[in-house]
Amino acid sequence: MSSVKTVLASIRIGWYRDFGWTNPVTGFLMKTIAPVASVLSASIVYWLGSSAAGSFDPSHVSYIIVGAALYSHVAAYSWVPSQAISEGKWSYVFPQVFISPKSSTPFLVGRCLASFVTSTLTSLISLAFAYYVAAAIFKSSIPFIVTPLSMILLLGALLANVPATLGLGILLAAYTIFASKFEWALPTYVAGLLMVFSEALFPVSVLPWPLSAFGNVLPFTQFIRAAREAVVYGSVSAYSYYVGYSLLGGLLFLGVSLWAYRWAERQGRKKGIIDRKVV
């Protein structure tokens, strides 16, 4: 038996879990509100600031819309494995999954992928929505490449970034095995760090060294750069470089995270906290 079945079942249970408490349309709209709001508010803050300084540049708006939509995309689904553990300790689903033949890793991967799909849809919606609203209220044309090729490249970047985000998710999950304190605050911390370090709203080069160097090596930074190449700047060669970096860096990071998670599981079994709510 392979782990694929467990991954697929966990994707499905993830969707049911997210949308089962209401009808799917309401559930989806609820999930769309937050990214739309964050993308819009980031661009409006820029607009207000730059207009006051008399330096408004529509291409900066594209820069911000893409960055804001995608860093919140990463934050939204990287948090899910950790959430699956903390809620799973309360509902006792997690210990039950843990003692199944493939144990918990394929489950966490599945839950994370389910959320990836949902979050991909909501971020694309927030991108499009923010683009139209920004163009209307700033009364200028916001540069944005919308062609079949650019859309495929954007999707490619989103997919290439999955290993890195999964890696982040699994790493947060390893932490959650030990402490469910502050686990509810993790998405806020992660979103905040990503906003600063992944070139979401401003170039990492404005950060002082070594923070700038740290931001520069993150696969998430490369991912956001690749997405901007796809839909704002249009250089396929730059895109390929960033996507490749994001994918390979992500795989490396995922490998390290999986190793850390195995270690955490072993420690969890030793300490008896797989099925215990620790504070």
Next chain:
Amino acid sequence: MLSHEPEVRVEVQNLRREFDSKERKVVALNGVSLKVREGEIFGVLGPNGAGKTTLIRILSTLLLPTSGVARVMGFDVASEPEKVRAVINMASGAERAGYDYISARGNLWFFSQLYGLPSEVAKARIKALSQLLGLDDYLDRKFYMLSTGYRQRVTIARAFINDPKIVFLDEPTIGLDVMTAMSIREFLIKEARENGRTIFLATHNMAEVDTICNRVAIIDRGRILTSDTPTNLKRSLGAPALVMEVSPLPVNLAFLGAVEGVKGFTTSVDEERGLARVQVVVESEECVRRILAGVPASGMRLVSSWRQQTTLEEVFVSLVGRGFVEREHEVGE
């Protein structure tokens, strides 16, 4: 009937588990050894804090032992957990184990997929198990909509979804109404008898052990005191227990410790009637006479007294000197 010697499915040798709590080290299991075979319903009976849950957590690969060996189907739980997991399942009566906003069927389907069941097999098994457990009409309700009893039936169904060789159940009927508890027990007996499944049951419910277990290990403070069939254990006591109602409160039973042939006693207070009911495990009829004579001598009034068929409670009292409730209070001190 089984034509061969039933295979050993769970084998535990000198198992020890310590916990480091803030003030002190707690020894939850202190050298536990036991063997459980195919088709057995094996009970681990003991008061709260005796170590039952710890034992189940180790055997179901949630927790590592501090020392000692535990094998399930010959696989070491510490070093070969993935092999153990393929042949077991587990359920805890105190836990819900399901997604609230997903139907009972959806939850069962999810868990079946963790064991790689083909879709058709999973559907058939969900159907068969829910018929046996009287769940048919509840399968499409969301998990949180189910009453405690039905949620527990779903939990039990889940524990059998992968056709496991061994099922570990921790207090499976705790807090349930009599009818639900009864139908779960019937189900367990059927599963052991007809499918040769081994059911490893941890409980503090003596009547439950008495009605469904083929064998029972009595556990107290992390040690197994004795292990045999419930009938043999009760028979080993000899004389039926003496029950006395004495007043006034509070009663002073110190003299019982000095009476020859008293194996132990347990007391419960009936505030309303202003008396204490004392259950004494005795060795002989001579001993009973000495006790009855000792009551007025200690300044108490004997309201009534009778003899009682021995139960597992008396077995525990004879081994430990006190009953479950008193033992739990002692541990708390």
